[in-house]
Amino acid sequence: MATLPDLVYALFFSILAVYIYIRPSLVSSSNSKGLPYPPGPKPLPILGNVLDIKPKELWVQALRWAELYGPITHLSLLSSIHLVFINTHEAALELLEQKGGVYADKPGLVMCGDMCGCKNMVAFTPYGAQSKRQRRLLHKAFAAPVIPTYHPLLLSSTRGLLTALMGQRMGGKGMFESIKRYAGSITLSVVYGYEVKAPGGGSSTFSGVMVNGNANGASMNGSTPSPTSSPSRPRPTKTVLAQKGHGREQQERLYANANGHQHGNGHGHAQGGSGAEEQEEEERDPFLKMATECVNILSQEIASGGGIWLVDVFPRLRNIPRWVEPFPFMGFKAKARVWKKKMEDWVDGPWEWTLKSMKENTHKPSFCSTLLEDLALQNGEGVDQETKDNFEFDLKWTANSMYGASIDTTLTTLTNFIINMIQNPDAQRKAQEEIDRVLEESGDSDRLPTFQDRKNLVYCEALYKECLRWSASVPLSLPHRLMEDDIYKGMFIPKGSLVFANIWAMMRDPNVYPDPDAFKPERFLDLDGSGSGSVSKEEAKRMNPKNFVFGFGRRTCPGKELVESSVWLVIVSLLTVFSLSKAKDDEGNEQELKIEYENPIFRVPEEFGCDIRPRSERAVRLVQSFEELVGV
Numbered sequence: 001m002a003t004l005p006d007l008v009y010a011l012f013f014s015i016l017a018v019y020i021y022i023r024p025s026l027v028s029s030s031n032s033k034g035l036p037y038p039p040g041p042k043p044l045p046i047l048g049n050v051l052d053i054k055p056k057e058l059w060v061q062a063l064r065w066a067e068l069y070g071p072i073t074h075l076s077l078l079s080s081i082h083l084v085f086i087n088t089h090e091a092a093l094e095l096l097e098q099k100g101g102v103y104a105d106k107p108g109l110v111m112c113g114d115m116c117g118c119k120n121m122v123a124f125t126p127y128g129a130q131s132k133r134q135r136r137l138l139h140k141a142f143a144a145p146v147i148p149t150y151h152p153l154l155l156s157s158t159r160g161l162l163t164a165l166m167g168q169r170m171g172g173k174g175m176f177e178s179i180k181r182y183a184g185s186i187t188l189s190v191v192y193g194y195e196v197k198a199p200g201g202g203s204s205t206f207s208g209v210m211v212n213g214n215a216n217g218a219s220m221n222g223s224t225p226s227p228t229s230s231p232s233r234p235r236p237t238k239t240v241l242a243q244k245g246h247g248r249e250q251q252e253r254l255y256a257n258a259n260g261h262q263h264g265n266g267h268g269h270a271q272g273g274s275g276a277e278e279q280e281e282e283e284r285d286p287f288l289k290m291a292t293e294c295v296n297i298l299s300q301e302i303a304s305g306g307g308i309w310l311v312d313v314f315p316r317l318r319n320i321p322r323w324v325e326p327f328p329f330m331g332f333k334a335k336a337r338v339w340k341k342k343m344e345d346w347v348d349g350p351w352e353w354t355l356k357s358m359k360e361n362t363h364k365p366s367f368c369s370t371l372l373e374d375l376a377l378q379n380g381e382g383v384d385q386e387t388k389d390n391f392e393f394d395l396k397w398t399a400n401s402m403y404g405a406s407i408d409t410t411l412t413t414l415t416n417f418i419i420n421m422i423q424n425p426d427a428q429r430k431a432q433e434e435i436d437r438v439l440e441e442s443g444d445s446d447r448l449p450t451f452q453d454r455k456n457l458v459y460c461e462a463l464y465k466e467c468l469r470w471s472a473s474v475p476l477s478l479p480h481r482l483m484e485d486d487i488y489k490g491m492f493i494p495k496g497s498l499v500f501a502n503i504w505a506m507m508r509d510p511n512v513y514p515d516p517d518a519f520k521p522e523r524f525l526d527l528d529g530s531g532s533g534s535v536s537k538e539e540a541k542r543m544n545p546k547n548f549v550f551g552f553g554r555r556t557c558p559g560k561e562l563v564e565s566s567v568w569l570v571i572v573s574l575l576t577v578f579s580l581s582k583a584k585d586d587e588g589n590e591q592e593l594k595i596e597y598e599n600p601i602f603r604v605p606e607e608f609g610c611d612i613r614p615r616s617e618r619a620v621r622l623v624q625s626f627e628e629l630v631g632v
């Protein structure tokens, strides 16, 4: 009988045989110019650096390589695929920005793009006519000048999130779901005019969407905005209450008031009972559920480990017959069939919903409906069927990319913000004192901050920047594909290389950010960009994480201006209303905060428990008055 080692050897030699057989079809990796590749960990024969690529927190390893090898690191897989990590801001500017035209392509992976049906999602579209059309559409929706038109939606959605978190005193799954619902509801509303179903029925979006500078539901169709779409803030009764120094007992009472019934201790485990979870699961909005599932499949399965599957190295494996599928390493085809179907449903679902509601004239104006109506108006003006079909195709896939890309990124930044507030009570206190003072000085302290307060919230601005830096939500950005051979400082980077901007290494560079692992908003206090402080304008620009964390060059994140407003507002609103601290056990003792990062693409922490408490009765009423206003 064959022993286990025999089987392992048999498997190894079978793979080797297949490799030798198929190898002529691979991309040539020869360096005809006689220049060295950039430095990197030593590759093994045949396998190359396969064993160096870890799916968990690859950025930690990539930072070590950056420290060892300098501005660029090179790895090879099976001596045919080149991976290049760009580790410094200077190298990123020189390559990804200045030579943007040749670094803007996407890998075109067989498994992800073709077999799982993702090739038309913006983040995977090859650089060319289609990607340019898609990015023009994205620009229409999320360019900086358009963002103020979303402020009413952001204000009301943020208040919806505060309401949801009021009921999630122990953090964990409930908190994560609430943040995802918040992020997804904004883009679903902007993009499709779809209002996300809140758990327990009703809508969790308080819409007032605007596209291309027109206020949906308001100036765009000439009608008066609904009360829920009004940017005006809810006003609680004007009883001024002591805001500070609540003891534990008083805090408990606040919570009991806030939740109408709860008066227990905060347990470290945030999740409710399994029955409640099951019920919540059933009540989750169908489109958000699809988005969560598909983004998880994309980031945790398809794109895990750089997104390279055996079939990407040996494309002929795509044609294996069904009977081969149960063999080791051959299960990819069966997986791809299931995932492709899910991706198609995810793209088609909200799109079909918009078309149907437009047909029934029940739709809310949105990015899709506005552009489709514009197209319909042009029909008499010689727009042929092919142009129309192409436009609809681009719009459908771009729309999906917007809401797909917004959920986990926003979740990552906000959950890392919460971690930092728990671990840095001083920073939390300073920010809260600043908010209290600014609201007081405005003559109306019974309100939440708005965008008009931003210029006065200097410490909060620094704290927001430090959150972007510390979180580095997409630490290795998304891979680009080099379209031509390139040379950088005498090193050869071959055409076809997969290029990763090592945002993590840039955000942890001790020369730019001393003590880089520490959360220190103070490092940004001098950076108003005026050049009046101790830091020059250039240095301020160079340090601003906004210029890093959204990627580089022609594929940089199109949602960054939205994030600049949405995430800032959530951060200052949460700080106004809640005190964030470690989870407590039954005796009220603080529990250790354990944070794990498992996701291979986003630096999103695994669910963790915490203690979310209203800071005062006034804070409770601020949130409740909004609940009453919109009837959530």
Ligand code: HEM
Residues within 6 Å of the ligand: 122, 123, 124, 135, 138, 142, 187, 401, 402, 403, 405, 406, 407, 409, 410, 413, 472, 473, 474, 477, 478, 479, 549, 550, 551, 552, 553, 554, 555, 556, 557, 558, 559, 560, 562, 563, 567
């Ligand atoms: C904190 C939040 C966010 C962060 C840190 C973030 C970061 C990134 C990064 C690093 C990339 C890759 C850029 C590159 O390839 O060079 C990216 C791409 C992208 N992001 Fe974001 N993002 C965020 C939020 C959003 C939001 C809210 C949206 C949509 C409204 C969005 C839409 C996209 C799209 C469509 C792409 C693909 C662009 C392309 O390949 O052309 N992102 N994002």
